Amino acid sequence: NRRIVLASRPEGAPTETDFRLEQQPIPTPGDGEVLLRSVYLSLDPYMRGRMSDVPSYAPPIEIGDVMVGGTVSRVVASNHPDYTVGDWVLAYSGWQDYALSDGNGLMPLGKAPENPSYALGVLGMPGFTAYMGLLDIGKPKAGETLVVAAATGPVGATVGQIGKLKGCRVVGVAGGAEKCRYAVEVQGFDACIDHHADDFAGQLAKACPQGIDIYYENVGGKVFEAVLPLLNTRARIPVCGLIAYYNASSIPDSPLGAQLMRAILTKRLTVKGFIIFDDYGHRYSEFAKDMTDWVRSGQISYREQIVDGLENAPDAFMGLLEGKNFGKLVIRVGPD
């Protein structure tokens, strides 16, 4: 059983030495347990937070413990009445080949799911995050302008496409010309602006001639700075993530805090943070129904970047924090 553990807590951006690949015997399932073999491992920005021990909404990974993560796995041995060998499940095995489970937190995916890895993306946690944050907090109305960054990632791509289904003008923000072209041509966004461009703020203003009614916050940093002056009265800001700061040892102090408070008051903004399963777990079935329909009918497209080999997870993860991924980042840990 290969597993990748947290070797040290990163200062700033994680490096190779913060991870360690270990070999362990494959565990044996006890009474009521199943043995799972990982086929796909999800890599997600929140994992950077778990590598640190600053207080947050979830406890940190301890040094020497397996890196956490969602997996799509197969049952290879079962002492559990609800699972038989060969079943596909959505699990939380972390960065390793094999894991035991007592069934708690497993979601059955059946004997032959159509696209098993989608359960880590558009049909799973990131898709659910996009759906609830946009619909429950963003409350999109036809004709409004929606801005979302990390526009070709699993959250941003889904936010923008749901926004189009609701009749919004959707402006994406992404890193580089290729991602921006993809957001417009494949995802159907009305425009997409490259945040690396020198005149990024000016280009964003031009793409939002009627101002911004919903800013779905994924990144913070200079994207937020460019958005703030463009917000309309009664704009909504679902605060989903702030990836621009995840590698920073502290969030930079800036006079923008005071400007934001003033904008909240004078423009009567709604600014609301959320942690998807804590706040919306009870609404999963609504999402699952709508999103399955939208993906099946082709109304929502989905792009994955699948990297082969558990040993490549650290490198792929470090790249995710720098925008090197293009689409939902998934590791193929083993064969189907």
Ligand code: NDP
């Ligand atoms: P992505 O696959 O989109 O990966 C992150 C992307 O962020 C990168 O590819 C890069 O895209 C962009 N990025 C990185 N650094 C910066 C920067 N400094 N400025 C602008 N963009 C940057 O990730 P997800 O779709 O999985 O997640 C998107 C956001 O949603 C994250 O902030 C994540 O933490 C958050 N999230 C929150 C949840 C919640 O419960 N609140 C649940 C799930 C996700 P590009 O090259 O296009 O800039």
